[in-house]
Amino acid sequence: MIWFQRIFLLLLVSWVASSDLLENPDFESPPKNSNASSGPFVLLDQNTTLPGWTLQGTVQYVTSLELPDNGHAIQLGEDGKINQTFIAKGGDVNYILTFALIRPGQNCSTSAGLSVSGPDSNAVFSYQQNYSKVSWQSYSHNLGSWGNDEPINLVLESQAIDSDSDTNSTCWPIIDTLLIKTVGVTLVQDSGNLLINGGFESGPGFLPNSTDGVLIDAVPSLIQSALRQWSVIGTVRYIDSKHFHVPEGKAAIEIMSHTAPSGIQTATKDTSEGSRYNLTFTLGDANDACIGHFVVGVQAGSAAQNFTLDSNGTGSGEKFGLVFEADKDAVQISFTSYSVTMTKEDVLCGPVIDEVIVHHLGGTASVKPTWLLLIIALLYVAVL
Template structure:
């Protein structure tokens, strides 16, 4: 059990892979498209049209975005109407890695009573996304998800399709997709200075150059399947980068945006009857989100609330506390928002969590039992064997 605990901790490295998908921004036009076409939406016919890199079914339009189409995107995109579907196949290369997808979602329609959702699927996975309009000032949103894990030679079919919410398709607003980016995540050894894999939230879905709104990550209860590597997601969180937001440490962090109960959680195997120090930073994203932020932090059976006062201009404070592991099962560590906040423009926002560091308290090694000491010696011997 102890030996398993030592090998359990690992961290994942994001490796951007811009060439996995063909025509991911749809700037290569369909074969039947006419540049002098005046309407912002160009209907595609499966019998006479092809989209470079993609196949399609159902009602699909090639969208020219800009002034004529009320979306602040650039260039071109794809609108998926009733039963609309596009898909692209690619071959996994190298060792078994995880694939993360980032994409832009918008909604187009007039006098519509409901918004169709977008379903993104791949072998053994399927996620549904609905445009909310609550978490940014733009008429589009960027989402991130993990679509699966595959090894060398596996054939993957990525599918995006519309799904109407009700039967009245004439009053439905349909999804527009653009700027897809697929990246891979490989496995590396854990940082010795931090027992928590990805405690700084540096490894997650890629940020798009075309957006400064961050990446929304919807609820995902699985550590293995989450886009935020080694963290499950409760509610909706915004993955933010230091180019567009205030990030307390490093290049990225997590903003808890969907109000009360939004949060992130991880689990790690720790030594029973041992004490650990948990450190983290709590702040605001410099996005005009003001007021008191309260976050509940749970580490095993120890819970504590922390509050900061934000003026919305970008600041953070470091907190820490000590907890003791009383059970041998994996220890849960979670951060949950107890606050719902909206900016003056109605956008939902919240506290930023970053730089989560876990390490054992002094004297931890002396309290290990004989089996644990043997396990540590085995790890040391294995490392010596790896030396040249």
């Protein structure tokens, strides 16, 4: 029965995953009233129109063979801004944005940031660490949820990280290939698991030409996170089974640590105070040449334990477990990586977490007598 419900969950997630809702999301429709083919960087002025987008400030049209989608992108200068309004399709869904952020110039001491905003959300992204083998990285941001036919204004603008940010024009953010995925606000809970989205099947969409997964920066709120029902500490990477080793299903989480620990956190549903539960999960590597000694701290309520795995970077996986006692109805569950690991190409990597399951040690989370058990109990009383 559990396998049927898992398949149903996968079908539900794929059903609500929409095609892109934006016009000209990859900037392949060139700007009008501008000679877009005159060079790798073409400044767009107030007379220029970019199909689907409204322009403001310093905006340049970029042409390069190293870009992720057919070689065209947009650079937002010191005061650059683009925005587009799309219409919500269907109610009770979250709109999760994935986009490509291009590596800045080689002489940039500090990368300027990209501010991404929706009506109820805002986050700033920057290309400061190397998580990719190519010259660009995919990032994600949860724009929020709205009712059917509501207008949603997506705003992308440059933002200086600090007062000492490099003013070199090549250091301002370059963006390409935006994708919006819709995911149901209410997710189906897997039978026998007191966690929602314990297999990480509900998260941001993967860009068509991406082979490096999708980065999710720190998000303290479960509601605002692009990884549904999980908050994020530091930076993690959402990986797919097409390009990585994923222990179960179509997606998993790779925890990326750098100067500080990174990880994910959620909470159980319907636990009973004083009852004992078992937390199981798979710890492995993504088959991305990440070789090292992984140390992952796992906490469930007041119970905490470190788990280790020696990775050879070729797609290993091992199941672990932790028994804990619930001290309230909702117990915090967290996974934190303390390992700073890089590939030979100096690409940050780390341990993979998947198949996180919490169940009551007596069986299901709420043990209810079945008709068969009730009949047996009545017969036993009658015999006595």
